[in-house]
Amino acid sequence: MAKTLPKTDIVLVGVGWAGGIVAAELTKAGYNVVGLERGKERSTNDYFMVHDELRYSERYEMMQDLSKETLTVRHNVKKRALPYREWGSFLLGDGLGGSGVHWNGQLYNFLPYDFEIYSKTVERYGKGKIPEGMMIQDWGITYKELEPYFNKWHEMSGVSGEPNPLPGSPQVKYPTKPSMETPPIKLFKKAAKELGLHPYQMPSNNLSETYTNPDGIKRGACQYCGFCERFGCEYGAKADPVVTVIPVAKATNKFDVRTHSVVRRVLHKDGKATGVLYTDITTGEEFIQPADVVVVSAYVLNNVKLLLNSKLGRPYDPVTGKGVIGKNYAYQMNYGGATGFFDEKFNMYGGAGALGSNLDDYNGDYFDHSKLDFLHGANIRLQQLGNRPIMNNAVPEGTPAWGKEFKDKSVEYANRSIFISGQGASLPFRDNYLDLDPTYRDAFGDPLLRMTFNWKDQDRNLAKFIGQKAGEIVKQMGAKEVLVGGQKVGDYDLRKYQSTHNTGGVIMGADPETSALNSYLQMWDCENVFVPGASAFAHNSGLNPTGTVGALTYRAAEGIAKYLKQGGSLV
Amino acid sequence: MKWGFFVSINEKKLNGIEDNTRRTFMKNSGLTLGGLIVGGAVGSLLGKKPMTKTEQASAPMMHEMAQNPNKALMFFTPDEFKVVEAAAEQIFPKTDVGPGAKELLVGYYIDHQMAGTFGNNSREYMTGPFYPGEATPELGYQTHLTRKEVMTLGIKALNDEAAKRFKSKFNELKEEQQIEILKDFEANKVNIKGAATSGFFFSLLRKVTIEGAYADPMYGGNKDMAGWKMKEFPGHQGSYVNVLDKDFQKIEPKALNSQHSM
C-alpha cells in the first residue's frame, strides 16, 4: 500500500530544464514545490574525471538505464514494434538536471514562421502545397507573444551570441558576447558570405565570459575543453539546471527535491489531478504525493508515456485522426550535410558544445518554396565540438570502413576534415505517432511507449537540398574533396545517433479538438496539469529545441501561478 | 559443461596453492589434476622448461608483463585472444603512420570490455520476446545474446571459416586470407550459428577495435597514448582557450591519470 504524504502546492515529475525552471519561478513566487526525479543528485564535483570519451560518450554514463526502461519502435503501423535495446538515434537523460546537464547548449528561438506555420504556408503557397497526411498546424501563440519569455531564458542562462544578419529575421540581443572565432569558423563565414549567404556566430549556452544573472548566480567562462555534449561541465560554464535554476529554487527553502523517485502515475478524479504515485527506488517504498498542481516535466517521450499510462487525456488514433495524446510526433532531419577534406590542419581536437557559426538562409520560409518539393528547411552550421577520436573518423568517399587505407586516412584527416551539417525541420504526419506498446514492459511492469515513425518524401527532399547547399559551402571553403550527405535517405535508422530533439505528443494549440494543451501548456482536459517540454511542439523547426522549451516553460510557470490564484482554464 | 574444466583449475589454484610462483603453480596443478591436464591449457605450460632468474630478467616480454598487469585475460581463452588480436590488427593495422591494434594492446582492451558491464549488456533492455529474424538492421540490437556471447560465437566462426577454406586457425592465416574472411563476415556472407549475423559480429568487433585504439589508456588499450599521439589528439586537457583561435598547434597528450593524485 502506498503511503500518502502531506499535500504540496506543486509537484514536478522530473527535474531537468523544464522542471528546474518551474521550481525556480514558483518557489520565488512563494509556493512550495516538490521535485520528484528518478535519477541521482548531481554537482560539478562529479566531473573531476569527465574527460573520458569511452565512459561518457560511448557507454552513455549520464543516460537512462535502458535495462529498466526503454521504448519500442517500428517504421509503420503494419509492423511489430521492437524495443530500443541499446542507445543509438537519441539519448535520454537521467538524474538531477536531466539532459540539461549533458546537452551542447546550442540555443535558438524558433522562427516566427514556426508558430504560424499553417496560416503562413497557406497564405504564401495555397492549401495545395501541404501534402496528403502532413499535419502542420499553428501553435496557438505567436513569436511576438513569446519574445519576453525567450528573453527570460537568455538572461537566466547568459546566452552568448550576435544578432542574425539575415534580412527579416528577429534581431535578438544576447547578454554575453559571441563565442570565439576560430580559424575554421572564420573560413566558414568568409565562404558563406562569398556565396551571398548570412552567417553569424552560433548562439551558445557555453558562456563566452563571466556572467551574473538576475538571480545573482555567477558563472565562469567556457574553456573550450572539447568534452561537452554527453558530458557534464566541470567549470559550470555550460548552462545546466544544476548550476542555474535549481540552486535558486533551493535557496528559497521551498523546494523539496527527492531523487531516486520514479513517478508511475498521475492520479486524477473527476477531471482533476489529485497528485502522483511514485516509487523510491532506493527503499522500494511507494508514495502518493498529493498536490494542487501536477507538472509533467519528464521529457517528451516520458511525458507521453506517463499520461497514457495514467489514462489522462484522449489518446490519439492514427486511423480516425481523433484524440491528441501521442499526436504529431516529430524528430529532426540531420542527414543534409557535407564533409570537407583539407590539406591544412585545424585544431579540431578542441571546441565546445555550441561553438560554431551558422546561417538561416535555407531555414523556415526565408527562401521561396514554390518550386521545391518540401516545406521548411534547416539551419546550416559549422560546429567545432572537439573531434574526440573514437567517435570521429571521417574519411573521403570510397574509403573502406576498416583496414590499412581506412586507418591511414582517418588519422590523416583527424584534424583536416570539417563537417557542415544541417539541422533540418521535421514536420508531423498522420501516421508518425506515439502510443503504448501491447507487449513490452518496464521494470515496474508498466507498458512501454511505442513509437511509429519513418521518413517521408518531405524529409528526403529536404535532406537532399540541404546536403547540396552544405556541399557548396565546404567547396567554397577550399576543401580538396567533399562528401555530400543526405542524397539517399533510407528508413529511419535507430542505430545512428541523430539528435535528442524528439518533439510532439502533447501538443499545444488554439483548439481543444486538435491539441492537448493551451498556450500556457495547461491541459485542456485537466486544468491543474501542466506539461512543459518539447512534447508541446506542434512540429519541429530547423533549429535545436531547448530555447523554445525554455520560453514556453517560463510562460507555463506564469500560468501555474495564475491558476493557483484564480483557478479554471487560463485561455 | 564446456567451462567446468577451467573452473576446476581455478578452484584448485585457489585452494591448493600457497606458494604462488609460476613453477610451484605448475607443479601443484600437475599433481592435483593428474592425467586430465595432458594436452590442456596448463599442460602446454608444463612442457616448457622453466626460465632461470637471469633469463627472466633479460626476456623483454617478461619484463613488459611485470610492468603492465593489464596484459592478462579476464574473459577470452588464450586461443580466442589470438584470433581477436589478429582480426583487430586487420581492422586497424600497423602502417607507416603508426602502431596497429596489436601494439596498442587492443586485444586486452576488448577482453576487459567483454568481461564487464558492456560485454554482459547490463545497461541494455534484454527482455523478450526477441525477433532477430524479422528485425530490419535499422532497428538495431535485437538478439537475446549478450555482446560477449556474440563475440565468442564470432570467434569460433572465424576459426571454422579458416579451417574450411584454408585448413588452419584464423590467426595463423596469411594477411590476405584473414582479410578475405573478414570481408565476408562484414557482408553477412557467413553463418555464425547463433541468433546474430556475421555482419553484426563484425560491427561489434570493429567498434571495440577503434575504442581500444583511442580510449583512455586506463582501459588497457591505447598503449602509452600512442593512438592519440598518432592522431594528434591531446587527450585530457583542462583548457584550449589560448589555443583554439590560432593555427594548428600540436599538444603532447595527457591521460586522466594526470588528473588523479590521491
Ligand SMILES: Cc1cc2nc3c(=O)[nH]c(=O)nc-3n(C[C@H](O)[C@H](O)[C@H](O)COP(=O)(O)OP(=O)(O)OC[C@H]3O[C@@H](n4cnc5c(N)ncnc54)[C@H](O)[C@@H]3O)c2cc1C
Ligand atoms: C547529447 C545531447 C545534446 C543536446 N544538445 C542540445 C542543444 O545543443 N540545444 C538544444 O536546444 N537542445 C539540446 N539537447 C536537448 C535538450 O537536452 C532537451 O531539449 C532538454 O534537456 C529538455 O528538457 P526537459 O526538462 O524537457 O527534459 P530533461 O532535461 O531530459 O529532463 C527530464 C527529467 O525527467 C526525469 N524523469 C523522466 N521520467 C521520470 C519519471 N517517471 N519520474 C521521475 N523523473 C522522471 C529524467 O530523469 C530527467 O531528469 C540535447 C540533448 C542531448 C541528449
Ligand code: SF4
Ligand atoms: S566546452 Fe566549455 S561549456 Fe562545454 S564542458 Fe567544456 S568548458 Fe564546459
